[in-house]
Amino acid sequence: MSDTLVDIRDLVKYYPVTAGVLRRHVADVKAVDGVSLKIARGECVGLVGESGCGKTTLGKTILRLHEATSGRVYFNQPAERIDEAERLLAQPDASAQKKAALSEIEVTRMDGRRLRALRKEMQIVFQDPSNSLDPRMLIRDIIAEPLEAQRLFSGRDVDFRILELLDLVGMGSGHMKRYPHEFSGGQRQRIAIARALATKPQFIVMDEPTSALDVSVQAQILNLLKSLQREFNLTYLFVTHHLLVVKYTSDRIVVMYLGKIVEMGSTRSIFERPLHPYTKALLSAIPIPDPLTKREKIVLSGDVPNPVNPPAGCRFHPRCSYAKDICRTVEPLLEETGIDGRTVACHRWKEI
Numbered sequence: 001m002s003d004t005l006v007d008i009r010d011l012v013k014y015y016p017v018t019a020g021v022l023r024r025h026v027a028d029v030k031a032v033d034g035v036s037l038k039i040a041r042g043e044c045v046g047l048v049g050e051s052g053c054g055k056t057t058l059g060k061t062i063l064r065l066h067e068a069t070s071g072r073v074y075f076n077q078p079a080e081r082i083d084e085a086e087r088l089l090a091q092p093d094a095s096a097q098k099k100a101a102l103s104e105i106e107v108t109r110m111d112g113r114r115l116r117a118l119r120k121e122m123q124i125v126f127q128d129p130s131n132s133l134d135p136r137m138l139i140r141d142i143i144a145e146p147l148e149a150q151r152l153f154s155g156r157d158v159d160f161r162i163l164e165l166l167d168l169v170g171m172g173s174g175h176m177k178r179y180p181h182e183f184s185g186g187q188r189q190r191i192a193i194a195r196a197l198a199t200k201p202q203f204i205v206m207d208e209p210t211s212a213l214d215v216s217v218q219a220q221i222l223n224l225l226k227s228l229q230r231e232f233n234l235t236y237l238f239v240t241h242h243l244l245v246v247k248y249t250s251d252r253i254v255v256m257y258l259g260k261i262v263e264m265g266s267t268r269s270i271f272e273r274p275l276h277p278y279t280k281a282l283l284s285a286i287p288i289p290d291p292l293t294k295r296e297k298i299v300l301s302g303d304v305p306n307p308v309n310p311p312a313g314c315r316f317h318p319r320c321s322y323a324k325d326i327c328r329t330v331e332p333l334l335e336e337t338g339i340d341g342r343t344v345a346c347h348r349w350k351e352i
Contacts, residue, residue, distance in 0.1 A: 005203055005235050006039040006062065007082055011071035013054075013061045017308060030307045031057040033259035034071075036334075041202075044229060044236040046246025046267070048282065049256035052304055055239045056127075058256070059205040062237070063122050064107060064115065073107035075118065076202065081105055120150050123196040127208040129188035133180040139166075139191055140176040146198045165194040169224060186217035193224065197232075206238045210245060222249055243286055247271060255279050258307060258315045261334060265342035275337065275349040277320045314347065322348050 012035075014028035032054045039045050047055045060066045062073055072089075074082050085102055103109040110118060123146075126132035133142055143162045147153045153161050163173055169190040180188055189209060196204055206225065210218040226249060228234060238249055246253055247267055254264040255278065263276040274280045281298040288295060300319045305311050314332050317323040324347070332345040346352075 003040050004038045004079070005041040005043075005076055006037075006237075007074040007077070008035060008037045008039075008062065009072040009074075009086070011035045011058070011061060011073065012069045013057055013066060014069045027308050030259050030310060032061060033310075035256075035259075035261055037254060037261065037264075039203075039235060039237060041235055042229075042233045043252065044238055044250045046238045046240065046250030046253045047256060048240060048243060048246055048253060050304055051241060052307070053256045054259040054307075055241075055256055056207055059124065059207055059237055059239050062107070063124055063205060064110075064118075065124070068108045071108065074105060075107055075122065077105050116150075119146075120152075120199040121201050122203045122205075123199065123201040124205040124207060125189070125192050125196050125209045128212045129185065129192045130180070130212070132192055133188055135180055137179070138176065139178055139180070142180075142191065143195050143198055146195060150199055152199060161198070162194075165197055168197065168228065169194045184217075185213050186220060189213060189221055190224070193221075193228070197228070200232075201234070203235045203237070206236055206240075208240050211240065211242070218245075225249065243282060255282070258305060258310055260315060261345065262316065263342070263344045263346075264334075266340055269340040269342055273339070275339075275342065275344045275352065276316075276346045277322050277352065278316050280352075314345075322352055324348070 011032055013032040014030055016025050017027040017029060018024060019026045035058055037045075047058065049055055057066060061068050072085075074085070082105070085105060088102070103111055103114065107118065140159070140162055143165055144158050147158055147161060162176060166172060166175060171187065171190055171194070175183075180191070183191065209225070210221050213221060222245065225236070229236060236249075238246060240246055250267050252264065253267050253270045255262050255276065257278050263270070263274070263279045270279065271283065274283055281300050284296065284298040302319050305315065305318060311318055313329045314320070314323070314327040317327040320327065326347050330347070332347050334343045334345045336343055337349065
């Protein structure tokens, strides 16, 4: 297998907007609009942006918790096989039989049997453990559910595996026969992490796993996630709006704005030399714990545009202080900058 574990090509997720008595389709909410991204095996990629930019939708669409409108997602496939599939899709006269063969390797086309097997390899930790854990189930049954659904363990082996998972996240056997409401927020998130690890996945989407927790508890959960990643060579897509969190956890940062990627690169290069005006604005909002240190804060004008009718050209241009005529008419494409393997979508990044 290649070093790339998740290969996303032109992924699109639109939500239909209906109106009238007959509920006719009149528009679409463009939550994710043509995202391409590769995530290496064992890497932690931080996905950042304002609320409503499509971060969580992207993560759930990769896992097929939401069905993609278009695009492709390849998981744990050799590069040669992916290239062959892309050539097949590019052929206008490709037969239905050949395209059906894509269901073996392409996530958005997989059928029930293959998708069930894929669920074992791809998991998610949701933002709020109070909502993601069933309040009517014991902790033992919550963690056992994926094990039994995938038929990985049976009988007493299930309990042994649950004890092993609880130990991994810093909990013990005394917690098995209790309900979620009997735990603190940090403990509930540890239980959610244990459930995600139950099937021994390779890839986990972390959907703002610390945003609902106290600051001191956040540090404990982040340290736990880093230690688990090292121990099991896990691959993370870490969704968050907290830039200091991704600075601590992530090898690479991807910045999204209104359904599109505007910049991505190594964590160090993004923090030391951001190129896109939106990335600069996000970084300028990070508080500095030193009253003597002064830093220019970039205040973005206006609100995030409506994703039903995004601006023409560059989607950020209504709020950008560097915008010029070409930004209002021509959409910038992600291009290599030659700086630490960085890519950025901005007409003026060389001038900024």
